[in-house]
Amino acid sequence: MTVRVMLVSPAMNAALREARFDGDAPLDPAGERSARAAAPALPRSGTALSGPSERCLGTAAALGLAARPEPALTGWDLGRWSGRRLDEVGAAEPAAVAAWMGDPSAAPHGGESLRELVERVGGWLDGVPGAEDGGVLAVAEPAVVRAAAVHALALPVKAFWRLDVAPLVLTELNGRSGRWNVRLGRPLTAPQGS
Template sequence: MTVRVMLVSPAMNAALREARFEGDAPLDRSGRERARAAAGLVPETGLALSGPSERCRETAAALGLPARTEPALSGWDMARWAGRALDEVAAAEPAAVAAWLGDPSAAPHGGESLHGLIGRIGGWLDALDGPDGTVLAVAEAAVVRAAVVHGLGLPARAFWRLDVAPLTLTELSGRSGRWNVALGRPPAGPPAGSTW
């Protein structure tokens, strides 16, 4: 059976604005407002999921989704770097950051390697079987990027070349071993006269 997986990146929060490694932080006021404004644009689906972070859960709620939390959609585990600014970590641990960026199997932060993230999200993606063949999930940008890398069979280094803006929809359709991808659209296209 062909599965349609729609991944919505969560709305903005302070950690994203400050280029901090994903920590569990709430949406900021602007993020909540934009998510509420997009609520009517989210496609109908048989199964709605949310990553377990507060940002994902708040985005799903603001979008009006009856989403259940899916632990497999956890953001990238950055362990001791979680919540810290990239600039701060790069200044304190330049060799560790270089290893993390250059070697997909490295995890100098003590958490999950890039290969580990891609493998975990790829396993979730390949095991999907939505009730009507459609799944909608609010998931951190790193999860969306990992799904695209896995789905298209890209080398891990391609992860760093993918940008996922807040409140955009990335769609994968197909099945294990054969996925097509539509990247970074507003959930259903902006209404006439609006901007994102």
């Protein structure tokens, strides 16, 4: 049976603007306004889920979704780097950052490796049951969306670093375990100046 999974990246917040490793920061007022404005562009679905972070749950609420938290959609566990800025960690631990970005199995921060993230998200994706009711719509952190795309397309894990996921963008995956089609990057908001 064909499965339809639609992943929406959460709205902007202060941590994302500051290039911080996620942590668990809520939406700021601008992010909440953006999510409310994007709500009319959401596709219909039968099931609404959300990553358990405050940012994902806040985005789901602002989008008007009665989403239940899904632990498998938890953002990337970056251990002791969580909440810190990338430039700060890079200056303090350049070799660790280089290892983390160069080796998908490395986890110098004490959290989850990139390979483990892709495997976790891929396991969830392959386990989503087929639905006749419009599929699954989930608000998920950008790293989770990127990991889903890498898994669905059977890309090398290092391809993760070549994918960008902007706030409030819809990524659609259709298929089933072992055979997915991916539609990347449909913004839920009108471009500026439109």
